[in-house]
Amino acid sequence: MPKCRIGLGAQTEPLAFSFQARDSAWVRHRFSALILLLGVLLPSPAGAQIFSxxxxxxxxxxxxxxxxxxxxxxxxxxxxxxxxxxxxxxxxxxxxxxxxxxxxxxxxxxxxxxxLSAPTGEGFDLVAWTLPVVALLAGLLVLYRVVRVWTRRRPLPASTPSEPGGIPEEYRNRMEKELKDFD
Amino acid sequence: MQVFLTDVGQFTMLLAFGLSCYALVASLLAGKFGHRRLAATGERAAVAVTALVTVAVMSLWYQLVTSNFQLQYVASSSNQAMPWYYKVGALWGGQEGSLLFWCWILTLFSMVTVLVHRKRNPVLMPWVVGVVAMVTTFFLLVNNFVANPFDAIGVSQGGGAPVPWSPPDGQGLNPLLQYWAMVIHPPILYVGYVGFTIPFAFAIAALITRELDEEWIRTTRRWMMVPWLFLGTGILLGAMWAYVVLGWGGYWGWDPVENASLMPWLTGTAFLHSVIMQERKGMMKVWNMVLILATFLLCILGTFLTRSGIVSSVHSFAQSPIGPFFSTFLILMTALSLYFLFTRMEELKSENRLDSVVSRESSFLFNNLVLLATTFAVLWGTIFPILSEWVTNEKRTVGAPFFNQVNIPIGLFLLFLTGVGPLLAWRKTSLRSLRKNFTIPLAAGLGAGALFVAFGMRHFYSTVCLILCVFVLVTILAEFHRGARARRRQGQGYWQSLWILTFRNTRRHGGYIVHVAMVFLFVGFAGAGFDQEQQLAMVPGDKLEIGPYTLEMKEVESADNPNYSSAMARLQVWKEGQALSEVSPEQRLYKTSKQPTSEVALHRTLKEDLYVVFAGPDQDGSKFIIHAYIKPLVAWIWIGGAVFILGTVICLIPNQHERAAQKVPLKVEAKSYAKV
Known part of the structure; x- marks a missing residue:
């Protein structure tokens, strides 16, 4: 990218300039011209502002x-x-x-x-705020009921290898080992 | 050559559409009537579609790189001055190209699925290929007839037929997208989005064939984890882009496009947890099916929301009138999913039992509830402006204050569960076990909290978040330590034990590493509570003070190249009297689009980022305005991202015993081919 600096004895090219802190008054006089050029280069209709x-x-x-x-x-x-x-x-x-x-x-x-950056707390806007909370509470209620039902269920009777259709001993051992590893 | 390749692109896209239709029909008929040969032709057609779409993509890339501005798409998303890598990236910089790119990734996924599973899952595969072909056909339909990247610019003279015309230069890629992360962010994100089609296809295939045993869920879990990894990585790259390019100092703005990518990632996360319950205990079969279907549908919903222009987004470069097509497709896919879900409910019923409320099983249920609550809150906030306009006829905006207020407490609860879950035992956790596992992490969390408060930390959410981070991190480290110590007793070294432990059960320990990544991410988020900001109108030689830093303006220089003109402020950074480095924030004006952008300068440390923006000359043109921010702990977000990738990759590596099991194939009974 071609670059150049004014007042430092460097080469000059159109639309390329710089201003350095250590420069003399000669350069400082050109400071306004530099900002003006920047204004052309980077058009900013109102200029940048600082707000409190x-x-x-x-x-x-x-x-x-x-x-x-x-x-x-x-x-x-x-x-x-x-x-x-x-x-x-x-x-x-x-x-x-x-x-x-x-x-x-x-x-x-x-x-x-x-x-406004967020819905207000009035009218239909109120739905925006309340629905996620209502959904979470409803989810908790459902979860509470699910957990209650599931914890009341009796465990299934364990099948033994001798039962018809039961899991063969070889696979049972392998399953036990894998479950142990899994945990 | 350009004209020839344009025709090739057009033709291959059309041919791909025809073949995709064939793959769809042939596969569905093969599935229905159990016709092996027909299924094989469907699979071959799916592979041929991949080849054809690849040719179309290559052709479009050629047009972009050689600047064929006769094509509308090339003229609107590139120009001659752009470096070649941005021209390559322009493929996904606009609507038509990104849809073709999306379609290409989908066909690649389709081909890999066919090659990997055609022999392993002969019963499911015709249906899987059929469903993937359905999605591919939809995208090719849109690409061929609604948003065609090969459409030429035509100029009508004197009311006659339009004649081809080529502008001297293109409009160029949106300057905001001309950033290195933007070259890789969309492809990674798209792999995530598109990849969820495969588990969706397996789910629908399993529902249709009623083959709802362990096999399909085991297959689906891996297919779910890969896009989940890519989507997560894509989201983080997007955050990095927002942080560095948008110049407002933030990485997440709750923009609809960001929300659209977050939602399927959240439901995918819920699935990756609850699937453990199904694999281990045979529970939650319906729920897991719902999560897979919802994840895919959320991907399509997100695409519809962000590309139809129905919601306002910073990603407006990708809007066009394709909304009705996506909404119709979304409705069809939802109806299809619900139909098969409800008609197969009986087969999905499982004997759900809990031995105790205080158990690992319960923590998974809570974890799923919280993840779903977050997804709902994000979805609700994203679509509320549309609903509000329908109901009240008045526009509303839902911005960051809403999302933060609703999601921060939920997120903190989720972080808490991340620590608690792994400490609970399966089936039932005894009081003794609770005491043993929780004492040290709790003490560490509370001790850290006391220290934070003693050092003057007062931001409520950030303090709570950091306390929880300490708690969770200690629980995970304690888990690793316990495992390594047990192995050490067998004569192995500590680090060797950690290594063996991790790779003996990659899924479990990879998961823990992902949890560590989440801790790092939350540490980064907590830092936002302590942001500092300072602005000053300066001339060279002036100094700006912010926190412990001093910024001294050294010079302002300008530069020019064919793509943009720029002005750069060079500032020396001092910290407590010591010169650290030089930062050079920059302002650019892109010549073709006349759009100014800000190139932020950063001085990064693990503790904080010094974030400097050059805002340009002030109103009366006598000074330059510099905005400086201190952004504490942001680096931990990117570190968390790297750890997230590492953990997920470890999860994807088969366990030692899984590899051993693969070597000893179980004798399976031959299954009948057609089940429906």
Missing amino acids: PEVKKVSENFICQCGCNHQLSGCGMLHCGSANPLRSEIDQKLQAGMAEEQIVDDFVTKYGGVI
Whole structure:
């Protein structure tokens, strides 16, 4: 891959440059030009942003709408057209003094329930939360009954090699040995 | 050559479809009427289908590598600038190619099954070949008539018939897929998915013929374990890809595609446990049959969910209108499974008895319940958005908070059972045995817990998880130690004893090693409770502090190649004043797709990963933004993956006594060929 560095006496090629910490003021003057070039190279309409931990916490309530299926706090897609504007909106609302619950309500009103990262505890959403628990409890109940029935059954009378149709001695010994190994 | 091979590909796919139809009909008729010769022609047709699909795959690979953009599929999933290995990987990078690839793996499985079992299982085989041919025919139908990878691009001029046209370059493979793990992840995952067709076919064959004795279940267990290994490995490779490529610092996002792969793996895990009950005690015959059928049906359901576009997924590159075909096939397969299951219920009934509630048998029952509960929770969360829209007419999203809240407690209980199960004796566990086996592991777990809390660990789930990990690990190590000590008394060395012990009963000890792998995985998951994150807008010379690390920006450089342009930040990593290494997170812009991607930089240790993302220039263009994360214990997930592969491979090696038994064939009575 062709590479080059500006201001270090290295070869130059279009769309390839670098900036180093040890460089002089001469290079530092070109720093803005370098970032501008990077802007061309890696187009980022809004530029990358840093958000506060409070924004991150509130954005955990929401799902990014870019299709990544991640929480808004976790969308790592570069220059995501959904995550950054939504995070900025949360930031603005927090700075305007809104509480987390108010922001959540506001977002649901504006974008619909699809913006939430998990079903709410109301209406049909409640089924989402309760059904797995109900299924597990029902499974436990069934298991309890099964275990009770199975433990009450009497063991079958053991067949002896002398019985007609019984397992021959040779195989019985082999079976015993294999069961022993198995355990 | 390209045109010729395109025609060859088209023709062989069509011919394969015809032969697969023949294999299906001939095998089913042979099974029904007990016609040996007809069955043999069905088997030969199945092998011929493998050869034909292989030719079609080779032909498509040739088109991809030589960039024949006249083909729609090649133009949409590759471009000239891509390295050859990504062009090879483009076979499974899009819908049509991945379906053909899926079909190819299925035919390979079909051929191996025919070659291995045609003499061993003469009664079952016509039905097995018939069922596999049914699935193959379905995939070839879709590949030939709905999603054909050999479709050419046609341009219609002035309302006339379309004429072939070739764009100067292709759109390229999705940049997110241009990562080494993505070249091997889909094939491994597909081997897992597709492989479950074989146990399914054996199950249906056993139900149809009513040959429900030990033989089919013994055959099925191995056929179940191989795809289970591949599916598990594929899932972990996918997690590795998500961790390194997606740039959000996570390895599992509960995406529908991830969930689709997890569900059959969970039911497969349940089967591999409960089958022991059937082999050893003749119990749970119906249940095991249900698990095999469910595992295959979940594979098809997952494929339907993720390829039909019915649920939103990050894997949207693989969506197309093939949903109705898959849903119809799923309904047919479910109906077929249920019909044979219910009509053969009498033959499947077994004398289930338990001597005691506190026994190994009970632990298997609990283990199955918990695995099924997890599967249900994952399935429910995945399909809830669809159900909610049907019922309330409003869209809903079910994301990570739901899955974590529901599945973490269940997962921890499962981890607990992993420790408890092997300590319980078959039939009945005495109080003395319980005391003897549990005292040390419990003391170790509780002692570790006290230490964790004393050192300031406060995250509830992570702490509980780590305590359980210690408990389970000690139980397994104690098992190995007890066995090795007993052998040592016979004059063997300790390590030699461990080696002999493991290979004397590979299934049991391989299973324990898989349990160790699960412990390592859970250790990795527990680390997520202690993640740290820091972001900073930097210029070269600036420093970012995160935990014990300092990142000093040295330089930012750019580069360019025909495939993408990139910018890379070079940062020196310091830890407590000591220079460790240099990390270089990168941002790329792929030229054809204009899609930016992030190349994460990692400084890995067993204790934690330092995960660095270069987010690019800030809003006013004066600084570069660096996101740094500390991800504790993540390395243990990948170590767990390696141990999982090792343990499963050991399980697949026949035991010493199994090998000996194979040398002394038992005299079996000749079975009548046709049973139906």
